[in-house]
Amino acid sequence: MSEGVQLSGVSVNFGNFRAVNNVSVSIKSGEFFSFLGPSGCGKTTILRAVSGFISPSAGSVRIGGQDMAGIGPNRRPTALIFQNLALFPLMSVWENIAFGLEVRGAPRAARRARAEELLRLVDLPGAGDKAIAQLSGGQKQRVAIARALAVEPKVMLLDEPLSALDLKLRQHMRAELRAIQKRTDITFIYITHDQGEALAMSDRIGVMSQGRLQQVDTPQRIYENPANGFVASFVGENNVFNGTLDDIQAGVGTFTTDDGEVLRAMVGSGVKEYADAKLYVRPERVTLNPVSEKAREGANVVAVKVASIAFEGNFINIHASDKRGRRHIVQVPNDASVWIPPVGTDARLEFTPDQATILTENLPARAGEDDVGVRQGQSYRVEVAQ
Amino acid sequence: MKDVARRYGFAATVVMVALTAFWVLVLIILPYLFLVDASFRPSLPADQVGGPNDHYTLQNYLTLLNPNATKEFLFLSIPIHLFVFAQTVAISCLVTVITLALAYPLAYILAKVVNPRTVATLFLILLIPLWISELLRSFAWYIILAYQGPLNALLGLFGISPIRWISGYNGVIIGLIYTYFLFMLFPIYGSLTTLDSNQIEAAEDMGARWWQIHRRVVIPHAKPGIASGCVMVFMMCAGALFVPRLLASPSSRWFTEVIMQWFFEGLDWNTGSAYAFMLLLVCTVFVSLMIRLFKVNLTDIAR
Numbered sequence: 001m002s003e004g005v006q007l008s009g010v011s012v013n014f015g016n017f018r019a020v021n022n023v024s025v026s027i028k029s030g031e032f033f034s035f036l037g038p039s040g041c042g043k044t045t046i047l048r049a050v051s052g053f054i055s056p057s058a059g060s061v062r063i064g065g066q067d068m069a070g071i072g073p074n075r076r077p078t079a080l081i082f083q084n085l086a087l088f089p090l091m092s093v094w095e096n097i098a099f100g101l102e103v104r105g106a107p108r109a110a111r112r113a114r115a116e117e118l119l120r121l122v123d124l125p126g127a128g129d130k131a132i133a134q135l136s137g138g139q140k141q142r143v144a145i146a147r148a149l150a151v152e153p154k155v156m157l158l159d160e161p162l163s164a165l166d167l168k169l170r171q172h173m174r175a176e177l178r179a180i181q182k183r184t185d186i187t188f189i190y191i192t193h194d195q196g197e198a199l200a201m202s203d204r205i206g207v208m209s210q211g212r213l214q215q216v217d218t219p220q221r222i223y224e225n226p227a228n229g230f231v232a233s234f235v236g237e238n239n240v241f242n243g244t245l246d247d248i249q250a251g252v253g254t255f256t257t258d259d260g261e262v263l264r265a266m267v268g269s270g271v272k273e274y275a276d277a278k279l280y281v282r283p284e285r286v287t288l289n290p291v292s293e294k295a296r297e298g299a300n301v302v303a304v305k306v307a308s309i310a311f312e313g314n315f316i317n318i319h320a321s322d323k324r325g326r327r328h329i330v331q332v333p334n335d336a337s338v339w340i341p342p343v344g345t346d347a348r349l350e351f352t353p354d355q356a357t358i359l360t361e362n363l364p365a366r367a368g369e370d371d372v373g374v375r376q377g378q379s380y381r382v383e384v385a386q
Numbered sequence: 387m388k389d390v391a392r393r394y395g396f397a398a399t400v401v402m403v404a405l406t407a408f409w410v411l412v413l414i415i416l417p418y419l420f421l422v423d424a425s426f427r428p429s430l431p432a433d434q435v436g437g438p439n440d441h442y443t444l445q446n447y448l449t450l451l452n453p454n455a456t457k458e459f460l461f462l463s464i465p466i467h468l469f470v471f472a473q474t475v476a477i478s479c480l481v482t483v484i485t486l487a488l489a490y491p492l493a494y495i496l497a498k499v500v501n502p503r504t505v506a507t508l509f510l511i512l513l514i515p516l517w518i519s520e521l522l523r524s525f526a527w528y529i530i531l532a533y534q535g536p537l538n539a540l541l542g543l544f545g546i547s548p549i550r551w552i553s554g555y556n557g558v559i560i561g562l563i564y565t566y567f568l569f570m571l572f573p574i575y576g577s578l579t580t581l582d583s584n585q586i587e588a589a590e591d592m593g594a595r596w597w598q599i600h601r602r603v604v605i606p607h608a609k610p611g612i613a614s615g616c617v618m619v620f621m622m623c624a625g626a627l628f629v630p631r632l633l634a635s636p637s638s639r640w641f642t643e644v645i646m647q648w649f650f651e652g653l654d655w656n657t658g659s660a661y662a663f664m665l666l667l668v669c670t671v672f673v674s675l676m677i678r679l680f681k682v683n684l685t686d687i688a689r
Binding site: 051052053072074079080082086087088091099100102103104147148150 | 584585587588589590591592593594595598607
């Protein structure tokens with residue numbers, strides 16, 4: 001069984017510092033929800049407010065419809081997996097897992113049986129009698145998950161649990177976590193500053209900055225339709241043009257860069273004409289073409305010079321600088337058919353208006369903007385099935 | 387050893403090793419050997435030492451069981467020195483337990499609850515009394531606890547009639563707790579500072595109540611500190627001299643006082659040695675009991 005979590009108008013103050021500012025979001029039962037943001041954005045504070053270690057200065061936390069005010073962490077239906085896992089080093093693996101049952105007074109045999117069952121679930125059968133110090137990083141991870149699952153939480157809270165693992169193991173554990181979540185059907189609330197993790201695992205992501213929720217959406221929509229400049233530049237890479245939005249016609253804006261180039265792109269929600277804005281386009285949505293070739297009809301064109309080429313294995317990043325010396329990245333697949341000009345070549349950066357978005361730098365999220373489809377201004381995009 | 391020699395040079399290594407060896411052998415082991423040897427010889431006038439009467443005997447130890455001077459306790463009549471000895475050990479144990487009960491919560495609060503920035507100030511407040519000698523602090527308690535002293539005067543303000551604090555072993559117990567409290571506090575505090583606070587929160591998150599958190603997470607982690615605190619406090623209590631002398635009532639005697647009497651009043655160093663060796667033996671038994679009880683290593687306690 002799992003329960004949804006509703007945060008309404010949650011603010012947390014530490015002295016004069018407002019760590020979390022009016023965050024409202026409704027996390028559905030059985031959902032894998034990630035809070036994504038840079039360190040210090042307040043995401044861990046939100047997690048601690050849900051688990052009950054801190055109480056919000058304003059607003060309410062509801063789990064399964066029940067207000068959690070005044071209910072301590074030991075009486076909430078949540079289980080928290082700490083960043084450093086916080087396993088008990090003086091207890092064996094099975095005692096760690098069964099700790100939640102032990103404090104509830106379950107008999108020893110039942111505890112042991114449940115621990116073994118959970119060890120099988122996390123793919124560590126027979127490790128029950130080992131000491132914590134004998135385990136590898138990935139195994140400790142699994143024990144921490146098993147320990148949290150043992151108390152049969154309705155909501156699982158994870159505070160960057162994968163950050164200490166190496167890349168390969170991290171990627172493996174991502175899939176594992178996702179599988180365990182699907183199998184157990186528990187609501188997962190995941191905290192991370194790693195956008196790759198959030199995009200790969202989540203049903204929905206809440207992007208946070210400076211204590212505010214900037215956007216709540218599916219990974220695809222976060223990536224394709226960022227709500228504001230912060231989301232656009234924090235999630236994934238973007239080429240950025242500064243300038244002003246002159247005119248909007250049917251959702252397509254005409255944008256004049258600081259260099260006087262005129263570009264056309266989709267206009268993000270809430271962006272007004274004549275506003276100071278930025279134009280964002282993803283490196284993989286941009287092509288680099290020889291000056292000699294004719295540009296595509298209707299495409300935006302920016303004259304650049306190839307500055308450097310970074311070979312990344314499965315793809316290649318071509319760095320090109322424009323007239324002002326600003327760097328732009330063109331990402332191309334590692335494929336013999338793609339034109340890779342030598343450094344110093346004059347070339348043309350091209351992208352179509354529907355691949356680029358005009359956004360203002362930082363749009364504070366409005367309270368209650370917590371459901372997919374709220375951002376109707378971007379309805380030109382194909383709706384992503386949930 | 388080779389590493390030390392390589393780092394500091396041969397000569398310096400020899401000096402270091404020699405000084406350590408001198409300290410251990412001449413200042414610790416040798417005096418104890420003399421003590422043990424003396425404890426098994428009769429006390430003789432100076433001209434007979436080394437003579438035909440100077441042979442090994444258990445007489446000094448049997449003095450402890452002297453049936454001519456007894457103390458009635460319940461329905462038993464116990465040799466007086468043995469009684470004092472047993473009472474010293476029992477009260478030292480009691481003081482250790484009370485000190486532990488007081489020091490553990492304080493150590494936990496200092497290590498885990500109080501803001502780390504204010505801990506330094508709190509420690510300073512705890513340490514200031516140590517700037518004054520143990521003897522003077524015991525005198526201070528003698529004054530505080532006096533029948534017409536400040537403590538009873540203070541209690542009088544709340545309408546409590548004066549209490550005779552220095553009666554039986556009360557004064558001694560209060561004095562010993564006060565004097566050796568920090569020796570319990572610091573090792574426990576030290577071991578608790580290394581406890582990851584996330585573990586406490588993890589236990590709480592999994593539904594443990596505060597006493598379950600302490601029983602399963604905090605106390606097991608603090609075990610080495612608790613064991614070394616207990617060993618230190620017990621040994622210092624059993625070997626204390628000033629506090630039992632100053633804060634004693636007519637009915638309370640401490641075993642160290644008996645030993646001192648043999649040495650300096652009875653001028654019988656041999657019986658004194660036997661008594662001192664008995665005390666040493668009990669302390670050793672206590673240390674090994676602690677090691678057993680807490681399942682810690684000797685090195686953990688020495689830390």
